[in-house]
Amino acid sequence: MLFIPLKKLRKQIMFLILNSVKTTLYLFVFFYLLLFFETNSAFAVSVPDIFSNHVVLQQNAEITLWGWAKTGEKVTVSVSWDQKKVNVTANNLAQWKVTLNTPFAGGPYTIKIEGYNTIQIEDVLIGEVWLASGQSNMEWTPKAGIDGGEQEVAKANYPNIRFFTVDPKTADATQLNVSGEWVVCTPQTMSEFSAVGYFFGKKLYQNLNTPVGIINSSWGGTPAEVWMNPKVIEENKLLKSAASSLKEVPWGPVIPGKAYYAMIAPLIPFKIAGVIWYQGEANTSIAESYSELLSTLIASWRQEWGYEFPFYYVQIAPFKYKELFAGAILRDEQRQVLAVPKTGMVVVSDIGNIEDIHPKNKRDVGIRLANLALAKTYNKHGLPVSGPLYKEMKLEGNKVRLFFDYAENGLIIKGKELSQFEIAGADKNFVKATAKIEGSSIVVQAKNLKHPVAIRFAWSNIAEPNLFNKDGLPASTFRTDNW
16 A cells, blocks of 8 residues: 655645646636637727738828727827828727828838727838729739730839739628738739739839839629629619620629629729729620710719729720620720710720630730820820721712821721721611721722711621721721611
8 A cells, every 4th residue: 555644745735736726827817818809809900901011002192091990999090101190080880081191102101000909001102003903804814824924924023013903702782891912013923913904004104103003803704784883773774674684604793783892892992093994795795785884884983982083994806706796886885985084995906816805915905005094194295095086977979088086197007908898878788898098087988889878897796907097006996877
């Protein structure tokens, strides 16, 4: 039988008791602190992901910074470009927002947000911020394959160009945040970003010598309806009827508002200089409503942001669509959107691919968009802005004379003779026409047609017309009739 002296036994029992008490105390403190931080973290000051490190903010503007905090909590915002501090109290929805004035381009700066906790946003640049949106041709990355992709990726080291990609998501009501983060332009980040967005931003950066931020919120195969507040469509009989005929597809949403609620609304009111848009292929099945649709989208976005920002877009390229004339109709509908103030359109019929709905020349698309922005938004002169755009027609006996915008310096043919012109009389029967350039106008006629009424140009899905202006940019599809 094991014998333990009573004195020693008492010491061992006391040791075990004391250690047990210490262990219990440690566990109590640990769980208390864990509960404390878990409980109070819900009330920590926070901001949307769009305000992450490396963010670019619009220069020389009044911007809005917003976020969340415990109801009644005092939040202080300070920025390193001036010495001012802005104080605000979270409202009964646990939300707060402040307005700040940004200086001219520069950085890096720091933004500090203090409340129950402190957030510090580092490496903030002030410059030009553009939103890029649309479907797959805007979403398309160098990694997916573009002309000259390897060389372009290898030299994409631009610390003052920043990207933010919005993850594709849907929602049934306005969301408060988008998931993502700002990243610095490197070969790796550029290869996974919108190619059109990158080339657009690069040209702006090189010409303006200012930091550039591009927010890409696009989704392949989506019709324009999903990018609009559905209330706007509901109030418009034409758009409501057209939207109801959209058929479900496996690659993305077609229900109005689904992408708007999740991918556009949470960005408002983040200050932007303007929008670039590349979309339309998914609307060819209801092409006749596109002019009304895109014009309404532009107006609704401007109303949501609260100011009339520029909106520049790409006309869809020639492609073998199943529906007869669907591509031509939609391209002409896009041309008509130019009636909306502060818009511009890039024509890409000369750099498309009728066999591939995703032409690989994204560089020239981005550059043409940038030239529009540089000329129209930033007042840079001497840049090619647009190809010939139909303006008006005049009857001259059995001939029709056509006049164009962006033809002041003259028109040219790439090839032996002008093609893609058709002419019709009152019977609405279009026949092939001959056409010749006379200065900045074009005279069109058909041998056996004595009383012409209407002209159509490049009126097929796969038309690759050879009419250009002396800037080397192609003419847009158009028709003078509304039959």
